[in-house]
Amino acid sequence: MKLIRVNMSDKTIRVEDVPPEYRGLGGRGLTSIMINAEVPPKCDPLGPENKLIFAPGLLSGTVLPNTSRVSVGAKSPLTGGIKESNAGGTMGAALGRLGIAAVVVEGQAPEGELYFLRIDQNGEASLVPAQEYRGMRTYQLVEKILARYGEKTAVLCIGPAGEYKLAVASIQSSDTDGHPCRAAGRGGLGAVMGAKGLKALVVDQRGKSPDPVADPEAFKEAVKEVVRIVKADHMNAEVMPKLGTAGLVAPVNSMGAFPSYNARRGVLEGWENICGERMAEIIQERGGNPTHMGCSQCVVHCSNVFVDEQGKYVTSSLEYETIWAMGGMTGIADLDAIARLDNLCDDIGVDTMSTGVAIAVAMDAGYKEFGDAEAAIEMVEEIGRGTEFGRILGGGPVAVGKHFNHDRVPVVKGQSIAAYDPRAMQGHGVTFATSPMGADHTAGNVVGMYLQGLLDPLKPEGQVEASRFLQIAMAAFDTMGQCFMASVALLGPDGGEAFRRLLSAYLGTPLGPDDFPHALGVRVLKAEREFNRKAGFTKEDDRLPRFFYEEPLPPHNTVFLISDEELDSTFDF
Amino acid sequence: MKVRVNLYGTLRQRFPAYRPSEGIEVEVPEGATVRDLLSLLDIPQSQGAVVIVEGRVLKAEDKLRRGVPVNVLQAIGGG
Numbered sequence: 001m002k003l004i005r006v007n008m009s010d011k012t013i014r015v016e017d018v019p020p021e022y023r024g025l026g027g028r029g030l031t032s033i034m035i036n037a038e039v040p041p042k043c044d045p046l047g048p049e050n051k052l053i054f055a056p057g058l059l060s061g062t063v064l065p066n067t068s069r070v071s072v073g074a075k076s077p078l079t080g081g082i083k084e085s086n087a088g089g090t091m092g093a094a095l096g097r098l099g100i101a102a103v104v105v106e107g108q109a110p111e112g113e114l115y116f117l118r119i120d121q122n123g124e125a126s127l128v129p130a131q132e133y134r135g136m137r138t139y140q141l142v143e144k145i146l147a148r149y150g151e152k153t154a155v156l157c158i159g160p161a162g163e164y165k166l167a168v169a170s171i172q173s174s175d176t177d178g179h180p181c182r183a184a185g186r187g188g189l190g191a192v193m194g195a196k197g198l199k200a201l202v203v204d205q206r207g208k209s210p211d212p213v214a215d216p217e218a219f220k221e222a223v224k225e226v227v228r229i230v231k232a233d234h235m236n237a238e239v240m241p242k243l244g245t246a247g248l249v250a251p252v253n254s255m256g257a258f259p260s261y262n263a264r265r266g267v268l269e270g271w272e273n274i275c276g277e278r279m280a281e282i283i284q285e286r287g288g289n290p291t292h293m294g295c296s297q298c299v300v301h302c303s304n305v306f307v308d309e310q311g312k313y314v315t316s317s318l319e320y321e322t323i324w325a326m327g328g329m330t331g332i333a334d335l336d337a338i339a340r341l342d343n344l345c346d347d348i349g350v351d352t353m354s355t356g357v358a359i360a361v362a363m364d365a366g367y368k369e370f371g372d373a374e375a376a377i378e379m380v381e382e383i384g385r386g387t388e389f390g391r392i393l394g395g396g397p398v399a400v401g402k403h404f405n406h407d408r409v410p411v412v413k414g415q416s417i418a419a420y421d422p423r424a425m426q427g428h429g430v431t432f433a434t435s436p437m438g439a440d441h442t443a444g445n446v447v448g449m450y451l452q453g454l455l456d457p458l459k460p461e462g463q464v465e466a467s468r469f470l471q472i473a474m475a476a477f478d479t480m481g482q483c484f485m486a487s488v489a490l491l492g493p494d495g496g497e498a499f500r501r502l503l504s505a506y507l508g509t510p511l512g513p514d515d516f517p518h519a520l521g522v523r524v525l526k527a528e529r530e531f532n533r534k535a536g537f538t539k540e541d542d543r544l545p546r547f548f549y550e551e552p553l554p555p556h557n558t559v560f561l562i563s564d565e566e567l568d569s570t571f572d573f
Numbered sequence: 574m575k576v577r578v579n580l581y582g583t584l585r586q587r588f589p590a591y592r593p594s595e596g597i598e599v600e601v602p603e604g605a606t607v608r609d610l611l612s613l614l615d616i617p618q619s620q621g622a623v624v625i626v627e628g629r630v631l632k633a634e635d636k637l638r639r640g641v642p643v644n645v646l647q648a649i650g651g652g
């Protein structure tokens with residue numbers, strides 16, 4: 001296991017062995033624990049003291065499928081706290097195959113300089129001046145990078161929004177077709193990358209020096225069992241390949257929990273026009289691909305390729321959270337408009353969730369009408385052009401709320417909520433309030449428990465426990481490099497057992513039932529919470545905005561019911 | 574009694590003539606439960622079917638009501 005440290009101030013590159021305290025970590029566990037240890041908590045997120053860390057999961061680069069996640073960590077310019085955001089595509093596997101545990105970007109290039117960080121097939125890293133790519137949008141950029149370095153290249157990059165250092169700027173990740181359509185979207189990490197002077201991380205996918213597996217035979221056997229469980233899950237066998245995550249539009253609207261019109265209602269008028277079932281039909285009719293492999297080594301295929309009426313590519317993997325933010329929150333029940341917005345966000349390099357919610361806040365404040373797709377597209381274009389209003393919008397929902405003096409801003413720790421209203425799905429409120437990441441859609445997503453009838457979404461009972469269990473489990477799985485779909489399928493006792501066997505074989509240390517996911521997840525969360533505490537966060541930051549407690553959400557007309565004391569007990573470890 | 578059933582997820586594929594705007598009408602005995610409905614529709618447990626009525630997830634033994642449309646969906650763990 002090696003670390004590559006790149007100093008953007010003096011352009012030095014050092015390769016180190018992973019120190020003992022970081023061994024057995026990858027992905028989120030590694031980025032968060034390193035940031036807590038190495039980044040001054042009160043530093044300027046856009047200054048030279050912050051570090052930007054790219055870490056494939058611990059198991060990325062092994063034969064285990066669905067492990068091409070790459071975690072990106074830093075202090076967030078959006079939340080002011082610790083941030084890990086992970087993306088699929090090809091980068092996780094590419095770094096893993098080179099035996100690189102993390103690339104740590106430190107310091108800051110002088111104003112006006114711009115670089116690629118290139119890692120070749122042998123794992124040699126170099127900084128390449130990239131002035132001519134300044135201001136370039138991501139699709140054109142990646143096309144040029146692939147033409148220059150070859151098709152078998154994985155790219156993480158920023159668009160103009162990252163160069164402007166906007167708080168909603170994303171880091172875009174190239175998928176198996178070379179489209180920069182997957183994203184480490186949350187927390188404004190694209191702005192940190194822009195501040196460092198780094199336009200792209202460019203890594204050869206053909207590395208052949210992954211870290212050795214301690215017990216290869218046992219590992220191979222364990223992989224078979226894990227894959228069997230992942231594929232047997234009906235969500236991965238049926239729903240994800242056919243509808244993708246967009247399959248959630250119908251259940252969440254049916255439960256009255258789809259935050260619509262800036263979270264004024266729990267059901268979007270016309271949601272049937274933008275649900276996964278309709279999306280799959282449209283894609284099929286037009287000759288797109290509803291069952292697309294977005295990431296290296298995937299056996300589930302939750303991705304899709306959305307095309308226009310002429311059959312021309314518009315965007316890839318139109319996802320549930322994007323459909324919600326760009327459709328539900330804005331009242332735009334039109335998949336073609338949402339797909340254009342998705343493509344535009346990827347191209348400019350902004351988080352579709354924070355951007356959609358920022359647009360919704362502006363609409364709610366009366367700037368434009370809900371449902372006005374042309375206005376929404378123009379607003380995102382303004383971010384790309386870097387106009388004055390574009391920069392306000394690019395500051396995220398809080399900046400927009402301040403600009404219009406509007407207080408209905410659905411964020412926690414500055415980061416927008418996800419596609420589950422906490423008044424109709426109380427457990428999501430617990431996760432949104434308490435996650436060290438700010439409101440988040442993967443950190444502890446309770447929707448499966450509601451749909452399986454294990455928990456009543458409208459009652460406060462059991463929500464804190466459910467959120468705690470899932471937040472711990474996800475912190476552990478986010479460390480492994482597996483995608484959410486595979487991880488969710490392994491949350492049961494059989495899955496946990498099979499995964500522990502696999503991890504034991506990989507590490508060569510027997511793991512007990514408490515070691516994974518519990519002990520690892522707790523270790524990661526503790527580091528994240530410690531960083532946030534040192535950065536100045538208190539329990540008052542683990543709260544939802546006022547209106548969730550006061551304004552009933554139709555159709556159930558419920559408010560958020562979990563008391564502050566209960567919220568504070570979420571992490572009583 | 575007749576109940577209107579709306580299908581979602583990949584369940585629609587089990588009913589080739591299914592039209593989303595119309596759903597399907599199913600004749601069930603008075604007092605029929607969610608379990609009865611799913612077995613009548615021949616939807617096996619492996620499909621992860623979930624029945625939602627008026628915004629609430631029903632349990633297998635809950636009874637269906639006359640004139641109240643039923644949504645049959647599939648459980649998903651998030652995304």
Ligand code: SF4
Binds near residue numbers: 066089300301302303
């Ligand atoms: S299931 Fe989806 S997110 Fe997971 S590896 Fe496959 S395409 Fe990527």
